[in-house]
Amino acid sequence: MNDYTAWTTLSVVHTHYFILGMMFFLILGLISMNMNLKINRAVLLYNNGLNLTAIMLIVRGIIQVLD
Template sequence: MNGFTDFTTLSVVHTHYLMLGMAFFLLLVLVEKNFHFVATKVSKYLLFYYNGLNLTVVMFVVRGVV
């Protein structure tokens, strides 16, 4: 769009979101199936992690566009 050809963080947004989002939660499902550790207290931390992940991706996009 602007003719900019150097490296930006936009090129790593999809990879980070895929690995930190999907892969982490798939691994968590496997661990939960065996150990049954997710309770109300842990769910709060998972929500905190997921909100932080989305904030990280938004900031990657903002920084990449700027």
């Protein structure tokens, strides 16, 4: 589109979102099964922070491409 070939944060958004989103919740699920934890508020806060991080990585990557 803009003939941009340098490295940007757009190239790592999917990896970060996958690892931080899925792997963390799988590990948290295994821990909570064994320890019988109820951590609803912490999970909601983490989920909101994860989505905000992904949005900001996308915005930063777009700005890098357009500059």
